[in-house]
Amino acid sequence: MDSGTRRLAELTTLRLGGPATALVEAESGEAVVEAVRAADGPVLVLGGGSNLVISDEGFDGTVVHVASRGIAFERLADGRVLLTVEAGEDWDGVVAATLAEGLGGLECLSGIPGRTGATPVQNVGAYGVEISALLVSVDLYDRLTHEVRTVPAADLGLGYRTSVLKGSDAAVVLRVRFALPGGAASMPIAYAELARTLGVDPGATVPAATAREAVLGLRRGKGMVLDAADHDTWSAGSFFTNPIVDAAPDPDMPRWPAGDRIKLPAAWLIQHAGFAPGHPGPGGRVALSSRHVLALTNRGGGRTEDLLALAREVRDGVRARFGITLEPEPVMVGCAV
Structure with a gap:
């Protein structure tokens, strides 16, 4: 356990955030449960810190850093493959492991x-695929009943970048199960930009490894693959969610269907509200990525309050131009936009 001398900035991709009162490294699901049970006062369960904004004051409580490891594959009778992953596994490493097994999805x-x-x-999603498409169940530690239980995906309230788990500390994810199709082909390519990059029609499939390389190339071009030497990647990924609205305020803006409503691209709204790539925040210590306006970045000397000031400037500018209020995607700890 760390007495609090370690800043939480070291555990987040934004590299922002003050200290914790105590820090526990939990290297198994059982250790996570034990640490959460033993904590005296508030608890923050932290994984890779990639979708998190922590205040400059830090966290007045115990941070449990999930570092559990383990990946298992099980071929099912219907040809699919059940993938079981411990919560502390690096996500991209899991994706790479599935392709090494010859499995798409x-x-x-x-x-x-x-x-x-x-x-x-977060019901993480990108390039036309969301976790909800493949998720089977999760094992949760219920902090109210002190029990570990398996919860099917259908009971998690999965929606666009959300679930019943988001914004709540009532349960802690210990492991996750996915059902992969069982072959080496990709999921149908639904995202137009990815289809163009691959040179296929939307709905087509390609070798999963080919799709992965194309996705990684697109993400690198937008500063969305972590690189310690590249400040454009010192971010929480997409900072704002794409708004879902009843009608577009501009007939010429791009959109996608979202049930009986429409989804608008937040990046388009930000740029057309006057914010160019690289737009600086306070003192230039933070800025929009030079490659993708949806990422708010720490340029190396920023503080959380600098980042929040930039987020508010962007949010307010989009609202003034289009009458739409962008909502932040990251989890906020001790702070708000």
């Missing part, structure tokens, strides 16, 4: 930073 989710336990919480 997760390739469009390549390059997403963070650990596996966070993927169902």
Whole structure:
């Protein structure tokens, strides 16, 4: 256990955030349960820190850093493969492991930073695929009943970048199960940009390894693959979710169907509200990525309050231009936009 001398910035992809009162490294599911049970006062369960904004004051309580490891494959009678992953496994490492086994399904989710336990919480998605498409169940430690239970995906309230687990500390994800199709082909390519890159029609499939390389290339071009030497990757990924609205305020703006409503691209709204790539925040210590306006980045000397000030400037500018309020995607700890 760390007495609090270690800043939480060291555990987040933004490299922002103050200290914790105590820090526990939990290297198994059982250790996670034990640490959470033993904690005196508030608890923050932290994985890869990739979708997290922590205040400059830090966290007045115990941070449990999930570092559990383990990946297992089981061929099912119907030809699918059940993939069971401990919450502390690096997510992109899991995707790579499935391709090494000759299994497609997760390739469009390549390059997403963070650990596996966070993927169902956020219903992580990219390039036309969401976790909900493949998720079977999660093992949770219920902090109210002190029990470990298996919860099917259908009971998690999975929606666009959300679930019943998001924003709640009532349960902790210990492990996650996915059902992969069982072959080496990709999921149907649903995202137009990815289809163009691959030179296929939307709905086609390609070798999963080919799709993974294309996704990684697209993400690198947007500064969305972690690189310690590249400040454009010192971010929490996409900072704002794509808004879902009844009608577009501009008939010429791009959109996608979202049930009986429509989804608008937040990046398009940000740029057309006057924010260019690289737009600086306070003192230039933070800025929009020079490659992708949806990422708010720490340029090396930033503080959380700098980042929040930039987020508010962008949010308010989009609202003034289009009448739409962008909502932040990361989990906020001790702070708010």
